[in-house]
Amino acid sequence: MLTTMPHRAFNAEAPRALKRLLDPLTLLLGVPTAVQTSLDAPAWPDPGREAHIVLHREFAEHGPCPLLHEEAALPMDGSAPTVLCPLGLTVRRFALPLGQGRTGLLTIGPYFKTPQERQALAQRSMAADAALAVLPCVPADRHGLLKNFYREFAAFAGTAAAAGAVKETFLANMSHELRTPLNGIMGMLSLLLQGELPDRQRQFLELAMDASNQLLGVVNDLLEMNNIATGRLELADEPFFLRRGLAPLFSACAEDAARRGLTFSATVDDDVPDALSGDLARLRQVLLNLIGNAVKFTQEGSVRVHIARDASPKGQEDVALRCRVRDTGVGIPAEKQQLIFERFAIGENFLNKRHAATGLGLSISKEIVEKMGGRLSLASAPGEGSEFTFTAQLRLSEPVRPTFFACQGAVIACAEDEPVSQLLMRSILEDQGYVALVADSALKLLDVLAGSRVDMVLMDMQLPEGGGLELAGRIRAGAGAATPADVPILGLSTATSAEEHEKWRAAGISGHILKPVTRQRLLDAVSQALARSRSTSNLKSEQA
Structure with missing residues (x-):
């Protein structure tokens, strides 16, 4: 961002380097452009505003700019500002209808209206010249082009918002229609598996439960990605006991590993506090996904989980956990390791049939971990297994114990x-x-x-x-x-x-x-x- 770069950081290549950092919409129009998805949310990126600030800092003798400080001076109908910039810049704003009662904002500019005003500010400093490289001159005959673009963009935004609303309704209905029968199927299977059964019948029921869990996982992944895409991924802040909360998960994973002939172990260091506050369900979700992948892609050997206390909490009441999931599976080549964190990526095409998956699990886990103030990383090599490590920020607490x-x-x-x-x-x-x-x-x-x-x-x-x-x-x-x-x-x-x-x-x-x-x-x-x-x-x- 321009405002964070000291003067000595600029060089002869700075204008071209800055242009490469601009968003595609800005490059398309040749004018700084920023979009806000709601009126109370900040616009990012907004290269024009940053360059505008730099110019006024470099030409402080001209005084402050009302366009930067008086929101009411910029009408939302695309008309000219009601005040003037001392440096000759202008900005146009347009309201964007986003559907469901939401309104966004399209900002075009700032830009100069005459080449002379722009040229008068050249060669004051490297910082000023770098800012000028971002701010063009738009002659009067091009203003109509910008207005036409706004009308087309507004129509597109409204159509996209309507399509998004239809998609969300469809996903919500699909969720209900699939989860309701799954609730009955999995519940009945669970009750049957609690009884005494011949080995062959138990095997059939366990296969049916595995298939139900796979279907549930697909539904969950699709809905979770929709929440992430719409900015609705929220974390709970509730007290819980770490070891008691993770015990059923580790027990189920151990059974799954044993059925596949693998050794499973899970340890929590003694210095990790047990009474914590945060989102236990999300923590379990990430662990379950990583452990599930480790078991799925390991033909022989072991899967090991280790939870330790990290040395970098934010405050006295904060607790940072470092969780590692290590397997002796097929491993992942270096060139594929970033790809697997992308949506719908599975890693290797030949794994698709052997290991059915949506390719969303690691992407979702990465989003959750980052929401928890942590980072998800991978160390792996083909034939040597993989180790996924993530950190999570939680808080000390004293949960209510069941009576x-x-x-x-x-x-x-x-x-x-x-x-x-x-x-x-x-x-x-x-x-x-x-x-x-x-x-x-x-x-x-x-x-x-x-x-x-x-x-x-x-x-x-x-x-x-x-x-x-x-x-x-x-x-x-x-x-x-x-x-x-x-x-x-x-x-x-x-x-x-x-x-x-x-x-x-x-x-x-x-x-x-x-x-x-x-x-x-x-x-x-x-x-x-x-x-x-x-x-x-x-x-x-x-x-x-």
Whole structure:
């Protein structure tokens, strides 16, 4: 950026080097151009503004420029500014309709209106000359061309926004339509696998579970990439116990490795704090993807996971983790190592049939790790295995431990309209000692809450006779006469967007569980919500 470069850094090649850094739109028009996707978001890159700032710094005797400091001086209809730049520059701005009530901004300029004004500023300094190389002169007869470009660009932006909205709706519907039957399939398979089975039947069920997990992974990857592309990748900030939270993941990975004849080990150094705060689900997601790839691409040998405390936290309450996943698999050539972090890249064509994948996992993991303030890297060589290493910034915390009360006959009202999902939830909860009261619609759930005092509500967010948001509002308003209005409410849904989850929190929903529901995820969420509720009730009693 021009403002960060000291004068001595410029040389005779500086103007040409700066031009190579400009965005393609700027190069196409020959005029600095910047696009903002919303009115309150900064524009980047904005080469024209940076060059404008440099010129005023170099020609301070002309005074400050109102175009840089008075937003109201730049109309959003493409008309001329209401004030003048002391150096003779001008800027044009246009509002961009982006759909769904959003408005962006297209900025063209600054540029000079006459060659004489531009030439008068030449040869003051290397910094000034480098800035002038970015800022052209646009004669009056070219202004019409710029306006025509704006009209075409605005039409394109509106069409693209509409297409994006259709795509998001399609992905949301696809998510629900696929996850709902998957929830039943995987749940029933899980229950069957808990029983005593002949080896051959168990093998068939495990293959069916593996296939279901692969399909779920494809759905998750596609939705996750959509969230990343639209800037909706959000991280939770919740307390958790690291070792307890990762134990089920490591256990499942060990079983998968054992089935393939591999040795698996996972260690967490003693100096790594156990009580942390952050997004445990995202941490597990990255580890699961890296371990899954390691197992998939290792024919013999071992997969080893090591989690240590990194030496570079941001503050006293921050904890930086360094996680390594090492395998003795096929390895990756040096020229392919950056490619595998790109979307839809799998690494080698010959692996496609042997190792079915979307090619999104590592790209998603990289985005998540960077969102967690860390970095994902790879060290590998063909025939020598691979080692993926990533860091993550978390915070020290003291999570609420599940209480003994959570498994002692707590009454849970379950609202679910799918018969298979009803059976699954009832089986999981009752096996753990809970009392499950099942309703298949919103109105029947309210009847249950009015007639019985329950300790928790577990409800699908898309019920007949009322949506989850409306239903939560009625419960919080006291519609369940026999049940306290502050009863914990957990929502079951296929929705993954942060916006949806924020709406649920605002409506009074205590937490959510993503479908398909696994036994461990359901029990963890239920026990933690009940524990928090009991802790809050005890605190209120003490204060009273």
